[in-house]
Amino acid sequence: MRSFQLVVVLLLVLIWVTSIYAYSTLPERVPVHFNASGKADSYGGKIIFLLLPLSFSFAPVILLVISSKRSEVLKGTVWWMNLPAFFSKLNFLPENERERFVNSYFNSIDALNAFLTFCFYLLTLGIYLGSKTGELPWWFNLVIVTLLLSVIPFLLRIRRLSKEFEKVYKQSNRTRVR
Known part of the structure; x- marks a missing residue:
């Protein structure tokens, strides 16, 4: 298992442990909604702490499954992924370049996944702390904004x-034609 994947798994465990701890220690009635200033304005059952890890685990698990299939990309069996421009040209690269690009793409996905999962953990922790005190921590909204903006560096990396x-593809194509 690669390092970012291991980080994601550990953070998912932490999300689940934090949620189960919150469920076991909080009273039956907890804040379930907070207004724009972070103050609790609606109360409900603590079952929310068993639903949080389910919802926060969904995307990271899907990305882990996709990333674990990177060897299929190198073998050419990529029916489960829809990046035809990339995969149709992949076989025309030298073997070492194929592996480098596939690993670079998937490492980028793994890094994004680790960051998203870390943000989900912080949100879980913030909701727990907010349920204890009746007010979300000062950093909660900052985490949400960071989470929303986190896709920008990922997209820039993928574009680069x-x-x-494309540059390597064109060079290898010229070499093959000669």
Whole structure:
């Protein structure tokens, strides 16, 4: 298992442990909604702490499954992924370049997944702390904004990789034609 994948798994365990701890220690009635200033304005059952890890685990688990299939990309069996421009040209690269690009793409996905999962953990922790005190921590909204913006560096990285891929593809294509 690669390091980012291990981080994701550990953070998912932490999300579940935090949620189960919250469920076992909080009273039956807890804040379930907070207004724009972070103050509790609606109360409900603590079952929310068993639903949080389910919802926060969904995307990271899907990305882990996708990332674990990177060897299928190198073998050419990529029916489960829809990136035809990348995969249709992949076989025309030298073998070492194929592996480098596939690993670069998937490492980018793994890094994004680790960051998203870390943000989900912080949200879980913030909701727990808010349920204890009746007010969300000062950093909660900052985490939400960071989570929303986190896709931008990922997209820039993928764009840079795509440009590099095209450059290597054109060079290897010229070499093969001669």
